[in-house]
Amino acid sequence: SILSPLLRTGYHFQPPMNWINDPNGPLYYKGWYHLFYQYNPKGAVWGNIIWAHSVSRDLINWMALDPAIKPSIPTDQYGVWSGSATILPNGTVAMLYTGIDRPGTNYQIQNIAFPKDPSDPLLREWVKPGYNPIAVPEAGINATQFRDPTTAWHAGDGLWRMLVGGLKPGTLRGMAILYRSRDFKHWVRAKHPLHSALTGMWECPDFFPVREPGKTDGLDTSEFGPRYKYVLKNSLDLTRYDYYTVGTYNNRTERYVPDNPTGDVYQRLQYDYGNFYASKTFYDPAKNRRVLLGWANESDSVAHDNAKGWAGIHAIPRKIWLDPSGKQLLQWPVEELDQLRGKAVSVGDKLVKPGQHFEVTGLQSYQSDVEVSFEVSSLDKAEPFDPAYANDAQKLCGMKNADVKGGVGPFGLWVLASDNLAEKTAVFFRVFKDGHGKPLVLMCSDPTKSSLTPGLYKPTFAGFVDTDISSGKISLRSLIDRSVVESFGAGGKTCILSRVYPSMAIGKDAHLYVFNNGVTDIKVSKLTAWEMKKPMMNGA
Numbered sequence: 322s323i324l325s326p327l328l329r330t331g332y333h334f335q336p337p338m339n340w341i342n343d344p345n346g347p348l349y350y351k352g353w354y355h356l357f358y359q360y361n362p363k364g365a366v367w368g369n370i371i372w373a374h375s376v377s378r379d380l381i382n383w384m385a386l387d388p389a390i391k392p393s394i395p396t397d398q399y400g401v402w403s404g405s406a407t408i409l410p411n412g413t414v415a416m417l418y419t420g421i422d423r424p425g426t427n428y429q430i431q432n433i434a435f436p437k438d439p440s441d442p443l444l445r446e447w448v449k450p451g452y453n454p455i456a457v458p459e460a461g462i463n464a465t466q467f468r469d470p471t472t473a474w475h476a477g478d479g480l481w482r483m484l485v486g487g488l489k490p491g492t493l494r495g496m497a498i499l500y501r502s503r504d505f506k507h508w509v510r511a512k513h514p515l516h517s518a519l520t521g522m523w524e525c526p527d528f529f530p531v532r533e534p535g536k537t538d539g540l541d542t543s544e545f546g547p548r549y550k551y552v553l554k555n556s557l558d559l560t561r562y563d564y565y566t567v568g569t570y571n572n573r574t575e576r577y578v579p580d581n582p583t584g585d586v587y588q589r590l591q592y593d594y595g596n597f598y599a600s601k602t603f604y605d606p607a608k609n610r611r612v613l614l615g616w617a618n619e620s621d622s623v624a625h626d627n628a629k630g631w632a633g634i635h636a637i638p639r640k641i642w643l644d645p646s647g648k649q650l651l652q653w654p655v656e657e658l659d660q661l662r663g664k665a666v667s668v669g670d671k672l673v674k675p676g677q678h679f680e681v682t683g684l685q686s687y688q689s690d691v692e693v694s695f696e697v698s699s700l701d702k703a704e705p706f707d708p709a710y711a712n713d714a715q716k717l718c719g720m721k722n723a724d725v726k727g728g729v730g731p732f733g734l735w736v737l738a739s740d741n742l743a744e745k746t747a748v749f750f751r752v753f754k755d756g757h758g759k760p761l762v763l764m765c766s767d768p769t770k771s772s773l774t775p776g777l778y779k780p781t782f783a784g785f786v787d788t789d790i791s792s793g794k795i796s797l798r799s800l801i802d803r804s805v806v807e808s809f810g811a812g813g814k815t816c817i818l819s820r821v822y823p824s825m826a827i828g829k830d831a832h833l834y835v836f837n838n839g840v841t842d843i844k845v846s847k848l849t850a851w852e853m854k855k856p857m858m859n860g861a
């Protein structure tokens with residue numbers, strides 16, 4: 322049944338029960354990773370939000386602590402919403418967050434909190450100085466669309482900056498509102514936002530430097546250098562996706578300029594083309610990397626969420642860095658995830674002819690990690706690409722789903738599949754050819770057949786994969802976790818997280834297949850699937 326405990330996530334982050342949303346203030350401190358998150362202690366729907374708090378040594382095993390930030394002062398008594406951590410030069414932490422200070426109106430102001438005892442590696446207690454709030458919605462700011470302060474940075478010149486997400490009053494202009502401070506206490510709004518675009522409200526902005534193309538190490542948010550590119554991400558209220566651009570930042574003009582001038586609105590890059598929202602990165606000095614955390618909501622009904630008593634998970638933490646092309650980011654599950662890999666099964670050098678599929682047997686795949694390298698025998702039969710869909714991968718995939726025969730592909734995995742294949746979630750590629758004969762790769766996660774349970778939200782998710790498939794080679798990794806399928810195409814160029822709730826393909830009745838529904842032969846050069854162990858997960 323839909324309420325089966327076998328649909329509850331096994332290795333994705335979640336508390337024992339109740340509602341969760343955004344990751345807040347992630348940071349590494351004295352040997353511990355800290356994750357705070359928006360949490361309703363009283364139920365499986367949004368409300369009564371506080372900052373719950375978990376700590377980890379490895380971003381995979383989590384221990385729950387007492388809630389860190391709750392409404393307690395006049396400037397946050399009606400809500401403690403999302404925010405970010407900044408490590409100060411003396412090594413202590415400042416937490417910036419949004420407070421709601423009056424009932425009923427969602428009037429938003431920015432607050433600051435500090436650890437009560439900086440010598441406590443677990444940062445258990447937080448204090449809010451009397452000088453709160455640090456920013457209020459003055460004239461020119463939409464007071465109910467003014468939230469989610471970023472990690473602050475000082476771009477080498479000692480002047481602190483932070484961003485607050487906003488919407489220009491009376492318009493659809495989303496903004497990254499810029500504030501500056503000398504002392505981290507008095508914050509002054511800059512004349513113009515760091516950046517803005519006609520997209521609707523920007524929730525949870527994130528802004529950080531990245532190393533040169535192809536370099537996988539991370540940079541501290543305050544690291545500044547003329548050769549570094551920056552990433553600006555925002556979460557769009559209207560579409561519920563996290564979009565980013567890669568660009569340049571000038572700390573004298575205080576402007577961020579995306580390399581692709583239309584990248585805010587057209588052919589937008591997303592961290593994830595599926596169910597992944599309100600994400601946030603942090604710099605991890607222990608492993609010299611930048612890590613991305615994001616929230617994945619249920620796509621089950623509210624009635625089911627209430628009956629189950631929980632709703633919301635976080636994606637597996639992803640390391641992110643700039644792709645060798647410099648045009649986009651690459652993302653990959655943090656290496657610590659591999660410690661959960663148990664029993665493994667491998668398949669190599671296996672041909673999948675048009676219309677054929679085969680089952681990967683010998684493991685329980687309902688909680689697994691699957692890595693596969695495909696090789697397409699020829700690109701000759703690739704379907705012509707209709708440029709009308711250049712901005713709409715999702716629509717294209719909705720039309721050309723996994724069951725619609727193609728030229729090169731669709732080929733990929735059927736995961737969480739029942740043995741009669743009445744239930745299956747397809748994660749796959751389909752190759753097109755544009756007017757100049759250039760191949761174009763579409764990656765889809767198609768849950769339309771994932772469950773026989775009625776009333777589920779089953780959108781088809783998709784993104785283009787900017788990869789050179791002329792050699793015929795492309796890889797796919799899928800993290801399968803009972804009601805989650807989190808996939809990474811072409812080494813993390815395109816990522817899609819999807820929530821599915823099979824009625825039959827549950828537990829040991831869930832099967833894993835490779836399929837080819839095109840007219841071109843596909844080879845599985847290598848496939849390895851691992852059963853995944855359950856980590857420590859907040860005491861559950």
Ligand code: FRU
Binds near residue numbers: 342419
């Ligand atoms: C994003 C968001 C934030 C806000 C928080 C409230 O999901 O709406 O903008 O701070 O959630 O829980």
